[in-house]
Amino acid sequence: MNEARPVDPKLMAQLGVKNGVKKSFWRRRWWQILIGIIVLAGAGYMFTGTGSEQVRYKSEAVERKTLIVKVSATGTLEPEDQVDVGSEVSGQIAEVLVDYNDRVTKGQVLARLDTDQLEARVIQAKANVAAADAGVKQAEATEREARLRRDRIANLLERGNTSQQELDTANATLARAVASIDSAKAQVELVKAQLAQTESDLAKAEIRSPIDGIVLDRKIEPGQTVASSFQTPVLFTLASDLTRMEILVSIDEADIGDVRAQQIATFQVDAFPNRKFEALIESVRNAPRTVQNVVTYEAVMLVKNEAGLLKPGMTATAEITTRKIENALTVPNGALRFTPRDKKVEDLEQPNDGTRLGRLWLETGGEPKDIVVTVGSSDGARTEVIKGELADDAKVLTDILRANAEEESGKAP
Known part of the structure; x- marks a missing residue:
């Protein structure tokens, strides 16, 4: 077989193809380098922008x-006049006469306690009064007897038929008799006071409403035992009028300097998130409240609730208009x-x-x-x-x- 031999450079020169391969190779390389430079320049422009562009x-x-300045605060809706009704005497609940949301009038009976023991105490107290009256009469009779005896002994002493010692004894007995009358009369007053107390306890066995209003809460059932030895138990919670309510809002100490009485406010509750209710600042209390090192002050806002939509205990988010600058x-x-x-x-x-x-x-x-x-x-x-x-x-x-x-x-x- 014939082996390939290197091409003679002189022959290549004679044929006019000297360095043909190398020229073609570098021509292609220059085009690739030029394209790469253009691509890199474009990318640099995209990432860095023009060097001459100013800050915008x-x-x-x-x-x-019109600038309206407001202070935000949160609070709780409460009745304007709320009363806890309790029992001053102990006993068993015999009957409950009202329920939740019932309207009541002042003096109306809300519940009654069992009165058997209280009535027995009244009878006993009346007997004690009668006994004390009898004791006064007995003391007065003793006094009259002691006075007559003293007078007789005095007559005998004038005639020389008795001694001075007998007269002194009679005077002492008379003085004790007079004191016994005073003691018996004081005992009468004492048992009369005890009678008045037992009669008062009997009257208090009827739990009555102190105001005209509505029953918010009832905490007793018939048969339940009420013990008022140490603390008066709460049996009912009444509100005078739910058409007028108030909100006790907590205002941050940084905002309290702008809040005044008679300022207008609006508030919202979760039950009606798309509705705003109006309120009026009635007063700002000076007593601070500190919770976790945060100091707040309490303001009272009056609310009209004629539609009855608002309920006691609702959380209100309020905005108080503190300033309006035209x-x-x-x-x-x-x-x-x-x-x-x-x-x-x-x-x-x-x-x-x-x-x-x-x-x-x-x-x-x-x-x-x-x-x-x-x-x-x-x-x-x-x-x-x-x-x-x-x-x-x-x-x-x-x-x-x-x-x-x-x-x-x-x-x-």
């Missing part, structure tokens, strides 16, 4: 509006917190006169410009600007929309 900010317009110049709350990343500013030193300062950054078409303003009330979304070089048509910066890869949005803490 989000801005919002200053707005004049034609207020306002800015978004976010504008007071925003600071561009590349701007270094010092924290504002707040004055001691109760006013509060804030810094705003204005949209100028170029570099942002900051101004210091005096701010007032806030409704949670916008804040009133009281004083400062802020025009009605100005726009304030609130955030960064776009920046170079090295830029980041900056907000003051």
Whole structure:
């Protein structure tokens, strides 16, 4: 077999194909390198953007509006006048005459205790009074007898028929008889007081309503034993009028300075989540309440419940309107917190006169410009600007929309 032999370079030169393979190879390589450079440049542009693009900010317009400042609080609905009715005497419940939601009048009998023992005590007390009256009569008779005996002995002593010692003894006996009358009369008063107490206990065996109202709760059944030795047991809970109720709301100490009597409030309950009810602040109590180191103050809100939709014990979430500012110049709350990343500013030193300062950054078409303003009330979304070089048509910066890869949005803490 014939073996392949290397091509003679001189022959290749004569045929005009010198370095043909190498030229074709490098021509293809240059095209591949050029395409790769174009792809990498495009990817770099997509990821980094143009190096000359400026930072873009989000801005919002200053707005004049009616600013309504509210304080949120939670509380519980309660009847305006609620009374717990108990028993002052012990015994067994003989009958219960009212039930839940029954309307009652003042003096109406709600329940009765078994009165057998109480009636027996009254009879015994009356007998003691009769015995004490008899004791007074007996003491008076003894006194008359002692006085007559003393007088006789005195006559005998004048005639010399007895001794002075006999007269002294008679005088002492008479004095004891007089004292016995006083003691017997005091005993009469004592047993009469005992009779009055037993009669009062017998009368209290009928549990009566102290007010006109409605029965909210009944805690007894016939046959149940009531013991009032140490603490008066609660048998019924009554409410005077459920068409007028009140809410006891807890207000945080940070908000209590803005809450006053006669302020208007609205509230919602879980039973009617899409409905708002109106209320009026009646009073703000000065006694603090501390729970887990959180200090709150209690305010009483009056509520009209003519439709009867609200029930005692419902949890109410209230909003109290503490201030209404007409034609207020306002800015978004976010504008007071925003600071561009590349701007270094010092924290504002707040004055001691109760006013509060804030810094705003204005949209100028170029570099942002900051101004210091005096701010007032806030409704949670916008804040009133009281004083400062802020025009009605100005726009304030609130955030960064776009920046170079090295830029980041900056907000003051």
